[in-house]
Amino acid sequence: MHSKINSFYDIVVIGAGPSGSVSARFAAENGCSVLILERDREPGIPVRCAEGVSHTGILPFIEIDKKWICSKIVGAKLHSPNGESLEMYNNGDGYVLDRRVFDRALADLAVSKGATLLTKADAIDLNKNDKGEITGVKFKHQNEIIDINCKIVIGADGVESQVGRWAGIDTSLSLSDIDTCCQYTVNNANFEDELCHFYFGREIAPGGYIWIFPKSKTQANIGIGIGGDMTKPGKGPRYYLDIFMDKYFPNSSINYMVYGGVPTRAGNNFVKDNVLLVGDAAHQVNPITGGGIVQGMIAGKFAGETAAKAIRENNISKKILKEYPNRWEDMLGANQRFMYSIKNKFMDMPDEKLNNLVSACKKIPQNEFNLYKLFKETIKEDPVLLAKLATSFVVSKLKV
Amino acid sequence: MKVDKNLCDVCGTCASVCPVGAIIIREFDIVINNEKCIKCNKCIRVCPAQAITEE
Numbered sequence: 001m002h003s004k005i006n007s008f009y010d011i012v013v014i015g016a017g018p019s020g021s022v023s024a025r026f027a028a029e030n031g032c033s034v035l036i037l038e039r040d041r042e043p044g045i046p047v048r049c050a051e052g053v054s055h056t057g058i059l060p061f062i063e064i065d066k067k068w069i070c071s072k073i074v075g076a077k078l079h080s081p082n083g084e085s086l087e088m089y090n091n092g093d094g095y096v097l098d099r100r101v102f103d104r105a106l107a108d109l110a111v112s113k114g115a116t117l118l119t120k121a122d123a124i125d126l127n128k129n130d131k132g133e134i135t136g137v138k139f140k141h142q143n144e145i146i147d148i149n150c151k152i153v154i155g156a157d158g159v160e161s162q163v164g165r166w167a168g169i170d171t172s173l174s175l176s177d178i179d180t181c182c183q184y185t186v187n188n189a190n191f192e193d194e195l196c197h198f199y200f201g202r203e204i205a206p207g208g209y210i211w212i213f214p215k216s217k218t219q220a221n222i223g224i225g226i227g228g229d230m231t232k233p234g235k236g237p238r239y240y241l242d243i244f245m246d247k248y249f250p251n252s253s254i255n256y257m258v259y260g261g262v263p264t265r266a267g268n269n270f271v272k273d274n275v276l277l278v279g280d281a282a283h284q285v286n287p288i289t290g291g292g293i294v295q296g297m298i299a300g301k302f303a304g305e306t307a308a309k310a311i312r313e314n315n316i317s318k319k320i321l322k323e324y325p326n327r328w329e330d331m332l333g334a335n336q337r338f339m340y341s342i343k344n345k346f347m348d349m350p351d352e353k354l355n356n357l358v359s360a361c362k363k364i365p366q367n368e369f370n371l372y373k374l375f376k377e378t379i380k381e382d383p384v385l386l387a388k389l390a391t392s393f394v395v396s397k398l399k400v
Numbered sequence: 401m402k403v404d405k406n407l408c409d410v411c412g413t414c415a416s417v418c419p420v421g422a423i424i425i426r427e428f429d430i431v432i433n434n435e436k437c438i439k440c441n442k443c444i445r446v447c448p449a450q451a452i453t454e455e
Contacts, residue, residue: 039425048411122426160412165421172419180413180448228417228446236450259448261413 005118005148009035010311012137012150013115014123014163016043016107019279019296020156022061024117025110026304027154032311034115035148036107037139039122044103048260049293050183050213050221051097052196057294058095061301062109068102069095070215074194078374080358081201081351090370094196096213096221097293106297121146126153126166126275134167134274151316152307153275156300159261161281167272171281175228177265179208179290182237182257183223184245189252191220199244200346200354205237206230207347210244222249225262225290227347262290264343266336271325274316276303284328287340295332302327342375401432401443407451414443414452 009032013024016038028034040046052073058064073096075089111117120142127136127147136149155163159178164171191214199210207227214220224241231237237259245254267283270276278284279296286295306324310316349357360377361369408430415423415430422436423443432443434455444452 039428124426158412160415160423160425162415162424171416172421173417175417175442175446178413178416178446180446182448228413228442231445231450234450237448238450258411259409259413260411261416261446261448263416 005035005116005146006033008149009033009116010150011035011152011154011307012037012148013154013156014137015039015156015158015279015281016117016119017103017156017158017279017296018106018293019281019284019300020154021103021106021110022297022300023154023156023276023278023304023307024115024300025106025113026301027308027311028110028113028115028304030305030308030312032308034110035150036110036115036117037121037123037137038107038117038119041119042104043107043117043119044100046258047099048183048258049099050211050223050290051099051215052094052211052213052291053097053293054092054094056092058297061297062106065105068098068105070098071096072194073196073214075196077193077195077197078358079197079199080355081204082355084355084358084362086358086361086369087195087366088369088371088374089366090368096215098215123157123163126163151274151311152321154303154307155275155277155281156279156296157281159263159280161277163275164270164272164277164281167275169269169272169275169277171269171277171283173228173263173265173283176207177263177283178228179225179262179264180228180231180237181208181223181225181260181262181290182241183221183260184241184254185215185219185256186222186245186249187219187253187255189218189220189249191215192217201351203351204244205240208237210241219255228261262292264288264290264340266333266340268325268333270299271318271321273318274321276307276321276324278303284332284336287336287343288346298331299324299328342378345378401434401437401439402453402455403430403432404451404453405429407449408447409449409451411448414447417442417446 073094197212207230208225263283270282284295285292
């Protein structure tokens with residue numbers, strides 16, 4: 001047995017990304033013993049993320065620190081298939097993060113509240129007793145197979161989540177509910193406008209979009225997500241990204257490349273018995289933007305606090321653990337479902353309609369134009385979506 | 401199903417769409433259990449690196 005760790009913890013968290021570390025932090029802060037298992041040698045690697053986040057989104061979770069901020073973002077520029085563009089400034093400021101440093105800061109925060117972090121610890125199964133109840137986690141740490149007993153497992157193990165499947169939660173996504181992505185970190189180009197750029201179009205990024213998130217005045221994350229059902233042999237996301245790079249950045253250099261998948265379904269199935277899923281594992285991602293950092297942290301707070309309450313009251317029943325999905329639903333459920341319907345509407349739009357949409361939005365005065373005005377234009381001819389928009393405004397207490 | 405390890409980035413996107421849980425990440429590699437696999441080819445279509453092929 002590894003000398004630092006015990007044979008029992010109230011809660012084991014699998015995965016030390018933002019949702020896992022925030023879960024661990026709130027559980028520890030509320031008096032639980034918590035072990036975080038991280039497969040990699042440190043949290044935050046490899047970075048499979050465009051790294052964009054809103055200022056108001058992260059504020060409740062960690063003190064803003066410039067050591068994990070690469071650049072400030074003041075707005076977004078949307079590019080339609082015919083080359084027209086539209087700037088949007090009224091959604092609040094944001095940042096492009098250095099996820100390596102940010103994720104470590106969140107993990108450090110959890111540890112400072114009393115959680116134990118073990119890296120190079122690859123969870124391989126959940127242990128069950130004769131009655132089929134989950135009693136702990138089996139993981140591999142270097143050459144050892146280690147069993148840890150616990151009362152609650154929090155699965156923060158990303159889009160490929162095994163924890164959910166081990167617990168009997170169906171987490172498999174349909175091809176139209178995942179974006180398949182490729183991202184370059186690009187150097188030696190000019191990114192001086194403090195804007196995130198989004199390029200839409202059937203030929204540009206079928207079923208998705210291309211993004212530019214500037215990390216400095218000369219470096220940016222440039223990536224693409226296309227619908228999982230839109231690929232063809234020889235035409236994956238990188239095929240489309242390379243066409244874009246040749247057109248717009250023929251002379252810049254590509255430093256790194258990563259692949260990844262982003263769930264774009266409004267997740268709603270993330271608790272079973274004493275297992276809670278958070279973050280990408282629970283598909284808690286904004287279906288339109290693909291952003292999941294803030295959603296994952298909100299879920300982590302709810303899951304960590306709920307788990308701690310169940311431990312404190314010595315009652316790991318459905319009734320108590322249900323508080324986690326209920327709080328998520330109250331805060332974000334309607335918003336996520338609305339974003340999902342908008343996503344489907346957007347992604348089905350032929351290029352001509354996208355062009356018209358941008359032209360229509362350009363008539364809205366710049367100081368009044370925001371994301372919701374864009375959505376309103378999108379759904380003008382669709383009363384069902386309009387009703388959903390109204391509901392989401394009433395129900396949702398926070399826009400992420 | 402067969403994974404070309406030279407192309408694979410071990411991102412796990414394939415595992416997220418597998419309807420039968422035949423794909424796992426182990427020791428920083430994608431492992432496909434071909435006995436469990438139902439050959440729906442979703443992993444082939446979704447793999448961003450186009451690293452998966454039929455055997």
